[in-house]
Amino acid sequence: MRDTRRARMSLGVLLAAALALMTVDHRAGANSPLSPLRTAGAELFGAAESAGAGFVRPIGRFFETMTAAPDAQRRIDALRAENQRLRRDLTAQALDRQHSAELGRLLGVAGIAGYRLVPAQVIARRGTPGFEEAVQLDVGSADGVRSEMTVLNGDGLVGRVVQVSTSTSTVVLLSDPASAAGARLEGSNEIGVVHGVGQNGRLLRFRLLDSTAQVVPGRRIVSFGSQRGAPYVAGVPIGVVEHVEATPGELTRIAYARPYADLTALDVVGVVVQAPRRNPRDAVLPDVPREGADGGA
Amino acid sequence: MGRDVASVGVLLLALVVQVTVVNRLPLPGGAAPDLVLLTVVGYALARGATAGAVMGFCAGLAGDVLPPAAHVLGQYTLVLCLIGFAAGRVADSRPDARLPAALACAAAGPPALAVTSLLLGDAQIGGEALVATLPWEVGYNLLAAPPTVWLVMRIARGPRERELRPVGHLVRRRA
Numbered sequence: 001m002r003d004t005r006r007a008r009m010s011l012g013v014l015l016a017a018a019l020a021l022m023t024v025d026h027r028a029g030a031n032s033p034l035s036p037l038r039t040a041g042a043e044l045f046g047a048a049e050s051a052g053a054g055f056v057r058p059i060g061r062f063f064e065t066m067t068a069a070p071d072a073q074r075r076i077d078a079l080r081a082e083n084q085r086l087r088r089d090l091t092a093q094a095l096d097r098q099h100s101a102e103l104g105r106l107l108g109v110a111g112i113a114g115y116r117l118v119p120a121q122v123i124a125r126r127g128t129p130g131f132e133e134a135v136q137l138d139v140g141s142a143d144g145v146r147s148e149m150t151v152l153n154g155d156g157l158v159g160r161v162v163q164v165s166t167s168t169s170t171v172v173l174l175s176d177p178a179s180a181a182g183a184r185l186e187g188s189n190e191i192g193v194v195h196g197v198g199q200n201g202r203l204l205r206f207r208l209l210d211s212t213a214q215v216v217p218g219r220r221i222v223s224f225g226s227q228r229g230a231p232y233v234a235g236v237p238i239g240v241v242e243h244v245e246a247t248p249g250e251l252t253r254i255a256y257a258r259p260y261a262d263l264t265a266l267d268v269v270g271v272v273v274q275a276p277r278r279n280p281r282d283a284v285l286p287d288v289p290r291e292g293a294d295g296g297a
Numbered sequence: 298m299g300r301d302v303a304s305v306g307v308l309l310l311a312l313v314v315q316v317t318v319v320n321r322l323p324l325p326g327g328a329a330p331d332l333v334l335l336t337v338v339g340y341a342l343a344r345g346a347t348a349g350a351v352m353g354f355c356a357g358l359a360g361d362v363l364p365p366a367a368h369v370l371g372q373y374t375l376v377l378c379l380i381g382f383a384a385g386r387v388a389d390s391r392p393d394a395r396l397p398a399a400l401a402c403a404a405a406g407p408p409a410l411a412v413t414s415l416l417l418g419d420a421q422i423g424g425e426a427l428v429a430t431l432p433w434e435v436g437y438n439l440l441a442a443p444p445t446v447w448l449v450m451r452i453a454r455g456p457r458e459r460e461l462r463p464v465g466h467l468v469r470r471r472a
Contacts, residue, residue, distance in 0.1 A: 004389070007346035011382045014354045018378055021358075021371030026417060034370050041362025045312065049364070052317040 102268035105154025110270065113235060117270035118143050120151075123168070125266075133176040133196060135159075135266060140167040143271075148231040150223075150272040156260030157181070157223055157238045158269050160231040169271070174204060174238070175263045181232050182224035185215065191224055194238055194257070202264075204239055208253040215244050215255045233275040300455035304340050307452055308356050311336045312363055326433030330441035333360050334406040335399075337377050338384045338442070339449025342395050346385030353381025372413045380406060395450075396443070403442035407434040 025032045065072075103119060110117045120143075124136035139145050141164045151158045151171045159173040160181075172179050175196035183206060184191040192208040206221055219241045225234025239257035247254055311332040319329045337356050341349025357374030380402050387398035411431060 004346070004386075007350065007382070007385070007389075010347050011350045011378070014350050014378045015375065018354065018357070018371050018375040021374060022369050022417070025370035032370070038362050038370065041359070042364045045359075045363045048309070048313045049317050052313045056318050 099268055102154055106268060106270045109152065109154055114276035115233065115272045116274035118145060118273050119268060119270050121268055122266045133173040133263070135171050135173065137169050137171055137269065137271070138167070139271060140165050140169050142166050144273045145169050145271050150231065150233045150236065151269050152236050152272065153261050153266065153269045155262065157236040158261050158263065158266060161271060173263050174259055182226060183221045183238055184224045186220040186222060194221065202258065203242070204257045204259055206241065206255045206257045208255060211251055211253050213253065215241060215253060217241050217243055221257050233272050300453055304453045307449060308333070308336050312359055316363065324437065326430065328430050328433035328437055330437040331406055332445060334377065334380065334438065335403060335442055335445040336449050337381045338399055338402045339446040340453045341381040341384035342388040342399060342446065343450040343453035344385065345389050346382050349381035349385030350378050353377035353379070368414065369417050372417060373410065376406065376409045376413055380409070399442050399446040400439055403438040404435050406438060407431055
């Protein structure tokens with residue numbers, strides 16, 4: 001019985017304390033003397049709660065992820081398909097834009113020089129560096145293309161047609177070592193022959209027939225033209241001289257030129273089906289190359 | 298001593314788990330079991346009336362200052378102190394009636410809290426919310442009571458007494 005009395009007494013004391021707490025807190029309101037207690041509790045348990053929440057949140061997220069997984073998988077599939085479609089569209093668009101730009105440049109050249117061009121696209125390429133550089137175009141005799149016709153693009157001379165089928169034709173590029181094209185220096189009558197040197201079409205060898213002629217790097221080369229425009233029409237820009245080889249005692253001078261047309265990355269080209277009535281001479285040459293900059297397109 | 302420390306640890310754990318996990322569980326009815334109340338009940342059933350009242354007082358005070366708290370300081374203290382004392386009294390006088398006592402205390406907790414809030418004129422508790430939420434709270438408390446109370450009683454009783462108890466039963470039977 002003594003135990004019970006003690007228990008009752010302690011209960012009474014505790015209840016009285018609780019009631020006192022409530023009364024004080026309720027009466028005092030905002031500026032209650034118990035607010036330090038509250039603040040301390042907030043500090044202590046707040047830290048514990050944030051730690052607990054940090055521990056619990058990943059678990060909760062894991063279960064959320066698990067329950068949402070099938071839906072998420074479906075979404076991922078749909079998004080991936082959409083992404084693929086968009087990427088394809090974008091690539092197609094970029095290609096179309098590039099084609100359009102090249103065609104525009106080609107038309108500009110044709111308009112200035114008065115060529116009649118058949119636009120064509122490169123569909124195959126054979127390149128054995130140093131031996132053979134040829135591409136296949138998607139135009140043929142049905143489009144009016146004959147062999148020994150000049151092929152150029154918006155930047156400059158590309159090569160000549162060597163073989164024609166009904167719907168395709170083969171073009172030997174300028175960079176083919178076996179090809180030779182008559183050329184002359186811009187603005188003068190110095191004439192020479194352009195050979196390919198392989199090197200992936202990066203350089204052309206320009207053999208100047210007059211060994212005393214002045215050739216300096218930066219001079220530009222245009223095609224000299226052949227009889228009735230076959231195989232090369234006159235006045236097509238070929239390239240810009242990069243360096244001159246000293247050949248003392250020889251009958252010819254040799255210069256190396258960088259072609260205007262990027263012969264390794266051909267896409268849209270034009271076949272000249274009718275030569276201009278009048279030699280356009282230097283009219284279609286690109287702008288004078290600035291010092292150190294590349295001269296072509 | 299060790300079991301008291303363990304009990305206080307369990308109580309603190311229950312306080313934090315209550316606000317970080319249990320109260321945020323998306324249970325139907327918008328209610329959740331009160332782990333702190335059940336911890337106090339279990340402790341009181343294991344240790345008697347005085348210890349139960351003291352533990353209830355401390356747990357209630359901690360629950361009152363535990364953020365987020367916007368009620369008058371002391372009402373949780375009052376209710377838990379009373380419930381701890383009641384559970385301890387039952388355990389003292391009739392040790393075989395522990396399970397009904399635990400269930401009764403678990404069921405009595407939410408209404409007692411609501412009544413003290415109403416008496417203090419807490420505007421947050423309206424009559425309708427009371428009617429809609431209280432049955433759920435009582436139900437969840439009753440569901441969670443047996444395992445929680447059993448676990449807390451095991452911890453509060455300590456390892457030594459658990460070993461001695463069968464012997465005590467044998468002695469009582471012989472006598």
